[in-house]
Amino acid sequence: MAAVSKGAACGVCGAGKCKETLAAGIRGNNPVLVQAIGICSCLAVTNKVENAMVMGIALTATASLSGLFMSMIRNITPPRIRMIVEIALISVFVICFDQILKALYWDMSKQLGPYVGLIITNCILMGRLEAFALQNPPMLSLVDGFSNGLGYALVLVFVGCVRELVGAGTLLGMVVLPESLYQTNLLFVLAPGAFFTMGLLIWLVNAFGPRKPEKKP
Amino acid sequence: MNPTPLWVIFVGSLFTNNILLASLLGMCSFLVCSSRVETALGLSAAVVFVMTCTTMLNYLIYYFVLLPLHLDYLSFVVFISVIAAFVQFVEMFVERFSPKLYYALGIFLPLITVNCAILGAVLFMVIRQYDFAQSTVFGFSAGLGWGLAILLMAGLREKMGYSNVPEPLRGLGILMLVTGVIAMAFMGFAGMLNVQ
Numbered sequence: 001m002a003a004v005s006k007g008a009a010c011g012v013c014g015a016g017k018c019k020e021t022l023a024a025g026i027r028g029n030n031p032v033l034v035q036a037i038g039i040c041s042c043l044a045v046t047n048k049v050e051n052a053m054v055m056g057i058a059l060t061a062t063a064s065l066s067g068l069f070m071s072m073i074r075n076i077t078p079p080r081i082r083m084i085v086e087i088a089l090i091s092v093f094v095i096c097f098d099q100i101l102k103a104l105y106w107d108m109s110k111q112l113g114p115y116v117g118l119i120i121t122n123c124i125l126m127g128r129l130e131a132f133a134l135q136n137p138p139m140l141s142l143v144d145g146f147s148n149g150l151g152y153a154l155v156l157v158f159v160g161c162v163r164e165l166v167g168a169g170t171l172l173g174m175v176v177l178p179e180s181l182y183q184t185n186l187l188f189v190l191a192p193g194a195f196f197t198m199g200l201l202i203w204l205v206n207a208f209g210p211r212k213p214e215k216k217p
Numbered sequence: 218m219n220p221t222p223l224w225v226i227f228v229g230s231l232f233t234n235n236i237l238l239a240s241l242l243g244m245c246s247f248l249v250c251s252s253r254v255e256t257a258l259g260l261s262a263a264v265v266f267v268m269t270c271t272t273m274l275n276y277l278i279y280y281f282v283l284l285p286l287h288l289d290y291l292s293f294v295v296f297i298s299v300i301a302a303f304v305q306f307v308e309m310f311v312e313r314f315s316p317k318l319y320y321a322l323g324i325f326l327p328l329i330t331v332n333c334a335i336l337g338a339v340l341f342m343v344i345r346q347y348d349f350a351q352s353t354v355f356g357f358s359a360g361l362g363w364g365l366a367i368l369l370m371a372g373l374r375e376k377m378g379y380s381n382v383p384e385p386l387r388g389l390g391i392l393m394l395v396t397g398v399i400a401m402a403f404m405g406f407a408g409m410l411n412v413q
Contacts, residue, residue: 037245040333044241084301087330091294099290114340117293121333123245191239192404195397199390206385 021140025147032155033205037123042156043194045115049172052160054101054108056153058116060146062093063125067145070129071138086129087120094119124148155201162197163188219346223354225410226347230358232406236334237366238399240341243334247367248392257371259318260329261364265357267307267329268338271300272356275339276349296339297330304330334363369399 025031031038038059045055066089077085098116101109109116119125128148133141164170167188169177177184187193221229236242243264250260275296283289307329312319329335338359342352373395382391 039248040242040244043244084298087297087301088294091297095290095293098293113344114337117296117340118242118333118337120293120297121330121336187401190404191241192397192400194241195393195400199386199393199397202390202393203383203386206390 021144022147025144025149026151026154030151030155031124031127031148032152033202037127038152039198041115041118041122042152042159043191043198045112046156046160046163046194046197047167047189048111049157049160049164051108051111052156053153054105054112055115056149056156058094058097058101059119059122059124059152060149062090062097062119063128063145063149063152064142065093065145066090066125067128067133067141068138070133071136071141074134082134083126086126090125090129091120124152159194159197159201162201163193167193219348219351221351223350226351226354227358229410230355231362231365232403233410235362235366235403236337236341236359237363238396238403240337242337243332243363246329246332247363247370247396248389251367251370251392252374254368254371254375257364257367261360261367263307263311263329264332264334264363265360267300267303268335268360268363269353269356271296271303271335272338272342272352272359273349274299274303276342276347276352279343292343296336300335300339301330334359366399370396373399 032042041055041059045051066086070086070089073085094117097119098109101112101116128145132144136144161171164172165176166185167190169175169179169182169184185193188197230236234240237244237247246260251257278295278299279289279292283292283295288295308319338356341359342355345355347355370392374392377391377395386394
């Protein structure tokens with residue numbers, strides 16, 4: 001193996017950096033909240049917790065696997081055509097997932113509609129391949145993809161919970177707030193609710209989250 | 218086939234089913250490129266052009282090549298390749314004829330490839346089973362709707378530079394809230410008609 005990354009204990013698995021990489025994607029460098037990528041699907045599929053979970057699983061799987069394979073072929077891929085290789089690789093995994101979903105969970109596939117195919121253009125995938133998998137050994141790239149996917153999935157499920165609870169009074173389809181007590185706010189299931197929930201979440205994270213605000217000179 | 222008349226598709230994709238504000242696609246470049254009206258104008262022109270052409274191209278490829286050969290499970294790869302090739306073409310064109318615009322758009326021209334609105338329009342076209350004329354109108358008006366939203370946002374952001382936004386909300390947070398308000402305003406059209 002060539003091109004061992006800085007600080008990695010071992011060229012194949014990079015054992016020394018596994019934990020660090022895992023933590024970075026979820027907390028310090030969360031793709032959605034800190035890097036502000038992959039927002040589209042984050043807004044679109046979070047009207048129900050169930051959809052959010054399926055999407056989170058799909059993205060985590062795709063990110064991990066494409067990271068693993070891209071990293072394996074990184075030394076034999078000509079730099080000029082690496083983008084098209086990346087997109088082709090990602091599409092392969094997305095097609096697999098789409099076919100599995102269509103075969104086993106037709107209703108879910110119907111509900112997610114075009115958003116399964118749109119995983120291909122999710123910036124997180126391309127972003128991680130470009131920024132991480134091209135420079136790091138396979139197993140570490142797998143961990144990086146997994147942690148970024150997980151960070152994305154957590155945000156997704158959180159936004160999904162808020163929207164489903166406020167918008168329909170249910171969680172995972174089970175009634176939490178009965179209609180006799182709570183007047184549902186349909187706005188939160190529709191598009192504007194997605195923007196408001198995301199905006200408020202970003203506000204909260206910036207105000208109380210792990211990232212320290214930059215001091216002005 | 219889908220019976221929706223052309224004008225309903227046109228008005229619908231501009232207002233009620235706006236690809237950005239109702240289907241939530243194309244957010245990344247919307248958030249990053251909306252800080253100046255000029256840049257937003259250039260980018261939306263590019264998006265309208267690319268979206269119209271790729272929707273037409275992908276329609277022809279899907280119904281005349283992929284379906285007869287039973288290769289429709291490959292549609293994602295084919296769609297994205299067509300889009301990537303087409304964006305490359307537009308990039309060369311803009312670089313040749315408008316270097317100023319080329320530098321203004323910078324990295325975001327290649328990023329149209331991964332603009333989910335473009336692939337999204339193509340996938341919607343397949344799911345809603347539009348015919349060729351409907352697809353063309355849909356591609357054009359969806360692009361126009363995206364451009365309308367980003368222009369509105371750019372105009373607002375130029376004004377917003379003067380307002381005092383709470384510190385933690387600056388940047389992405391306030392953009393999300395403002396977009397939410399725009400989306401809410403656009404929902405006011407929802408009673409008029411609905412695109413299926």
